[in-house]
Amino acid sequence: MRVPADRAALATVTLLAAVFALFFLLPFAGLIDRAIADGETWSLLRTRQVREALVLSFWAATLASVLAGVLGTPGAYLLARGHFPGRAIADALIDLPIVLPPTVAGVALLTAFGRRGLVGEPIEAWTGFTFGFRTTAVVMAQLLVAAPFYVRAAKSGFDAVDPQLERVAYTLGASRVRTFARITVPQAWPALVAGTVLCWSRAMGELGATLIFAGNLEGRTQTMPLAVISAFEGSSLGLPGAVALSLILLVAALVVLAAFRLAARNGARS
């Protein structure tokens, strides 16, 4: 009785997994198929617009990830170790930008940092500086939507570090800073790396918040996803351009994910 039921269950599970895998693979197959059919992909990749978008995306996402690490690590550590009022609320709020559509993040950024925004207006009045239509705005948009992925991962990394280890370090006379650097961070390393990858990848793919808050100008705020949208609208690159750009993003994502996976494995081993 039990064996046929198990077999049926196994068959169902396999079938569902196959359908799921197919659903994920087909869009990529479509991209590759179209790129081959168009035959222009390679020449399009060498156009200035694509190069600028690629460079901009790379550096903006990298800067956003570094900022997420610098600004997010202390927060993640406090959330994991600290006992302060409102900790549970802060912990829940971290997820907000993950759950919210990025367009909402873009509108929210405008209401805060726009020229009529909460702080944007006084800042412009004092210094003449405006955030909109600058690469700064691109990084800010990416930071807002992507950093929570890092903080979330870092926090669970710190959670998993045995507090006993840290206590032992203290009793041996190590300072808190030294303990954090020599015990906590190495222990949480794979989680920190994974968080950085997630953050960087999410930042690379950011579209909605960037378009709304930073605008779309080649070489200044036009990141890869914005170039895809512009190409789709029929800019000089056209639909083949959208396909080519998507393909680069896909390859870039694969390379980065693979590289970070290797780094995380090595980091965990050392």
Add this chain to the structure above:
Amino acid sequence: MTRNHTISRRRLLGAAGALAVGILPAACGGDGSDATPTRTGTADLVTGEILVFAASSLTDAFKELGAAFEDEHPGARARFNFASSSTLATQVNEGAPADIFASADLQQLKVVMDARNASEAQLFATNDLVVVTPTKGATVKTLADVAKPGVRLVLAGRDVPAGRYAREVLARASTLPGAIAADFATKALANLRSEEPNVRAVLTKVQLGEADAGFVYRTDAAAAGTQVGTVEIPAAFNVQAQYAIAVTRNGKNVTTAEAFVEFLFLPRGQKIMASHGFGAQ
């Protein structure tokens, strides 16, 4: 669930009633539940859903037009997808199930016709451009001001009709007799801060005060009312935007789609377009 079933069954019975009268309620898009007898007692052949792909600048006018059309044909339902005409053209050519494509220029409609996704188009409205400015602290008071250093200018993308027309205005104001300056367009485009995906996004950026100036259609400025300032473009430099509409080949509901296009040219449709500031073709 059960309750919904009962309701839809009752509607189907209504359709069957119409059949019994002896007039076939068009084999429309498969959705017989929407087929209801018209006021005159004869079944309206214009039934079912149509999907209208329309330029962003048509947003307000077409929503009203759709409501009036549904009022005229209770069994019909018009749904809309508003985006830049160039985005819509790409979508239609990629097989989007649009019944109708209404473009803000002939160029994008030609893109669709060249791909044999529509066979004939009709011009149905005209529009022209204005410069919009924020209501607070506007630095742009004339067209010439757009080229002043430091002005934050926002345009629609260069293939978006509104963006193409705007660049045409800049070129005309640099080359035609009485031009502002020969380098006017160059200087103005040096102020360009963003190429927005559609004309309504340009309007929003100006409305928010993020941009100091943007080129939009007169109808967009009118839709924003007092939320933006309007700077007129001298008639000699302005361009006339021509809107064209076509029933697309991908569509499933030709009867209703044709009725919608026809409705646009009827007095009631024309009145709605005019009330939103569009010129008659």
